[in-house]
Amino acid sequence: MVLKRKNLFNSLLFSVFLLLLFSSKIFAEDGYRLWLRYDRVADENKLNEYKKNIKAIHFPGDSPVLKAAREEFLNGIDGLLGMRVGFTEKITENGILVVGTPESSKIVGSLKFSNGLKKIGEEGYIIHNVDIKGKKCILISANTDVGILYGVFHFLKLIQTNKSIDDLNISESPKVEYRLLNHWDNLDRTSERGYAGFSIWDWHKLPDYISSRYKDYARANASIGINGTAVTNVNAKALVLTPAYLEKVSALADVFRPYGIRVYLTARFSAPIEIGGLKAADPLDPEVRKWWENKVEEIYKYIPDFGGFLVKANSEGQPGPQNYGRSHADGANLLAGALAPHGGIVMWRAFVYNYDKDVDRAEEGYNEFVPLDGKFRDNVLIQAKNGPIDFQPREPFHPLFGAMKKNPVMVEFQITQEYLGQATHLVYLATLYKECLEFDTYAKGEGSTVAKVLDGSLFGYNNTGFAGVSNIGTDRNWTGHHFGQANWYAFGRLAWNHELTAEEIAEEWIKMTFSNDKEVVETLKEIMMASREITVSYMTPLGLHHIMAEHHHYGPGPWVAVSGRPDWTSVYYHRADSNGIGFDRTKTGSNALSQYYPEVGEKFSDPKKCPDEYLLWFHHLPWDYKMKSGKTLWEELSYKYYKGADSVKWMIDQWSSLSGKIDEERFKHVSTFLKIQAKEAIWWRNACILYFQTFSKKPIPQEHEKPSGTLEYYKSLKFPYAPGIKPSW
């Protein structure tokens, strides 16, 4: 009996010890951990199943990437299963996890891969249940160390999302090669269009002080397959190319490298003048070429795996080759030539437009670049925004997708919500991204989706890429809004595999970030899936676009009529008058529609066939135009604005129903932000309806409540310190 008591005592003491051990894993729910939370699996059956299947681990290898992968694995299992897994050199029992490349592990090297590692390329991985020496094992394998890292993250996700791990037959590889975040971060730590505080790059203290955020940033990106980051603003300063800053960038690259992430920089086209002391930056000038060659060589001394340059040239005041009468191809090839020997690439942005009263701004990117197709060097990608204007809540796809057949076009999505409520609106953007990816360009007949252009399968592009403009800042939860994390996550997942549905991505993100509870998952998925359409409704329904306030883009500004340039106003885009509203982009108007393949043109050219979502993007229609719904255009517009604002209340109700199922800290935070969203949705609705009413001269349909403020009130609102713009702007 005494003995038994002692045993009992010891076993309980051991429990206490375990609790002490793991209590250090308990964190404040401030969102810092993103989707990599690794909290104990709540489902006891699942927990036991996992423990049964993970008895020990065989995971040799000493490369920095493998070390990072192993550390992640151990921390993940420690948190998720509450146990330290032992290492084994030999397969002596069931339940051993075997992780490695044929090079890093002799055991893996000795296996025969029936369906081969060959198919999965340099970044792919497989996760299989296999028999090794008669023992049931789980194999995570890849051709490269970074493949192993991705495989480890995938395996941890299986547990985080409570998936079964006894019938695994996973084979993954990315559909696109360059998967980058673009940080529009300035060297003074302001972040252009950033709404989550300030830049996480503490340039001043680099390279000496390495914030712990840098590694967590790399982990988060690696977990979703992002393999590159352009750390500086496209509105660039040449200073970042000087030794003092290259040393800092190099320190960041050192942190990112074990996570398979390369650093890219934005290159200011006039850098040879500003930091090189040259008189000009003409791309055809041999002295300029030499300067860039030397500069690039210098960069590679600091960062041996430097990724390349992201360039905004001859756009919104940035210098470029046209300053010297040269083309974008001349400019891009200058930099690409310098980078080519080192394996670097140029991402040359297609976001260029100069005001010309005879040309629709929507047409300018196409006009500039299509004639240059085939003239860019092999290591150049043309980076086009998803739509032809500028990251609006809804745009049709950019006509460059499908039009550039020789030189690859990559897409630039905006993750930061410049035009979608900034930090405080819950808007899940995967549906927006998917809408673009699934558009059919008809470039090679039906099925020529934007996605197929981007992944290179349509035209056989030699390089492929996705860029996402980051929503990351110094806010504790990284993205300001807890749900902003979902957009970072979704971008990464789609860059890896654009065939995933928005719903699938939402589901795994919710499970990892909040809970596997069915009600939580279903409710949040419903909110997320509806959120972007709701936002479009209270901001820019029926194809309206670019009617936000000036400069800071915070809130509505349909009345903006005078600006630095006509194509920076709102009236340029909505063209409301007593006759009607909308931008005629058919033959009777700007004819921008003609930039698309005829099949696309057919879908949109007739207002009767044109989907409501794009109606006012392509057509100017009278206020009493009869909509498909039977309502007049004015009634439908009003309905959309009211419906959108009302739907935010629905979102609040849905969220509130989860009280008690979400930790208090995040529950309260999101609740507060939803209230702000509801308030601002009404602000958008009232301001736009009252403004457009001055043209329609029609009453707001009776079923809708009257706006509380006057148009003058809404016009009077000023926000001189709204975030995301530099104070000096």
Added chain:
Amino acid sequence: MVLKRKNLFNSLLFSVFLLLLFSSKIFAEDGYRLWLRYDRVADENKLNEYKKNIKAIHFPGDSPVLKAAREEFLNGIDGLLGMRVGFTEKITENGILVVGTPESSKIVGSLKFSNGLKKIGEEGYIIHNVDIKGKKCILISANTDVGILYGVFHFLKLIQTNKSIDDLNISESPKVEYRLLNHWDNLDRTSERGYAGFSIWDWHKLPDYISSRYKDYARANASIGINGTAVTNVNAKALVLTPAYLEKVSALADVFRPYGIRVYLTARFSAPIEIGGLKAADPLDPEVRKWWENKVEEIYKYIPDFGGFLVKANSEGQPGPQNYGRSHADGANLLAGALAPHGGIVMWRAFVYNYDKDVDRAEEGYNEFVPLDGKFRDNVLIQAKNGPIDFQPREPFHPLFGAMKKNPVMVEFQITQEYLGQATHLVYLATLYKECLEFDTYAKGEGSTVAKVLDGSLFGYNNTGFAGVSNIGTDRNWTGHHFGQANWYAFGRLAWNHELTAEEIAEEWIKMTFSNDKEVVETLKEIMMASREITVSYMTPLGLHHIMAEHHHYGPGPWVAVSGRPDWTSVYYHRADSNGIGFDRTKTGSNALSQYYPEVGEKFSDPKKCPDEYLLWFHHLPWDYKMKSGKTLWEELSYKYYKGADSVKWMIDQWSSLSGKIDEERFKHVSTFLKIQAKEAIWWRNACILYFQTFSKKPIPQEHEKPSGTLEYYKSLKFPYAPGIKPSW
């Protein structure tokens, strides 16, 4: 036996339960919790003693302040002792903690206070071991709820610092009435001279979103007795006085109120023009007066306990009464008149100087304000920096202290380390503050210390105050450097009680922030106590001052000879030439020394008697001047610079000796910053020695290593994005 086993089992289960309960209290050691860490008492004997003495608590009362105090108490005891204390209405056993004012608690109301609550004023408190109804109790009492709050923080500190609680006879009240932080924070969230990230005030999301930081900020301040905060930059924008911003300020005030903290704003003198539409802001214009009266009334509608205005006028480009030919008294009285009916005050800064080639900048504050003594309204305080120039590593005290006899002068200390290594140097500033406070002004004969001027005892001031320019920012640990927290802490403690020694304050801060381990306490105290003198040595030894780089003030710049104004250069202050170095402020020079009382003058006027610390502040001396040490001035100067830089290595050794006794996260963070400090100390040393050598023409004494860089190299260093300045400067 079965029963016993069950008992054992239950008691162990209960331990497990407790551990689960408290495990949620375990945090990452990122410094966010400041000195309010409340981790379990490590000393088992102490822990048991505390538990024995705290059996239950009697703590009634429902005011917001009492609720905040009770919440703090419960969280503190929960963490420190690992137990939830039960409440009791009656005194039925020993070990009851009785907390309340005579109003909030009937039990307290029934007590007879032999040494009285009368003596401790509105913010004081007592903590006594008392017998109540024959039971041994601990009493925390005060006249007001905020006194209780302060008492609770003091009681928790006793436990945090492992003090005995069985012989308590504490009676505390602040020596100074207004104890404020000044935030030089802009509305765009940049922070002038801020080195810990950006402003913690998220103006854009206020008043809707209340960051959890605001409450933690209030808790930290209340714990050290700070009772006011001026939330906006002294280089002010009138916009903060408009309704949209007052609503935001009001939301902050609501968070701070339960912690006894009032909000103050900076008032831009030209606000009547900028936001009031008036043509001028002449303080004698009745229309202007009316405007301020109305504005102040409006402010009090938003914030009923609004504290008042902090004003920088006619200083460094800020508008002020002199724009209209009026005096500082006219200006201050204008605002004071508007505030008086509401109980608000004006803190009018004495930091004014206009370049005049015949006047030493050190004299200007005195010249401006002494003639106005007695002309300010009762609710005005003149806020003077500790020294006559500008927060230099070492300055003599400001001659206004002792010279203003009728209108009170309050002190402005800088907590943010603008001139003391910014975020990355470990410099404990309590020794600097104490040096100022202990200076003898001789205003009323020997013993007329600055402290006695400030606490009102010397001249019977009706108002007294301390202001500290905040070092708080968005960095996770609040102050960038973990040891920056000590300066925030020390400022508060000295504002409460200037008689505390720097050492006492360091000791309690170390124990609360790091550990009660003797070696940790002694070693850190030694580092901290030495740190400021070390910094003076490698930056500005022997009374040198204002020789830093321009604008950002980061690093050395003794060569700065051309700037916006001569008194913004370095050469204006060090006056080095082939004959010698130093600023002659005696009769043969600017005679600024004559602004002090004669006894002070005597101490400094003869270079042979003048302490080395102030030698070059008051004297210009030849390079081969014989110092008290026997060395020449040049040798002594070199010695100081080398000694200072070497001493940082000593700090590193000391810190390193604590490896294993400090949590890894903070240990590594501080180690990194110490390495930066060592590097920058050598930078300061080399740059200054090489520069001054161009005048002294003497070799660097043989025992010192040769500087690694050239003077040209050091002069060439540029830091366009150094923090703490607005990008547009």
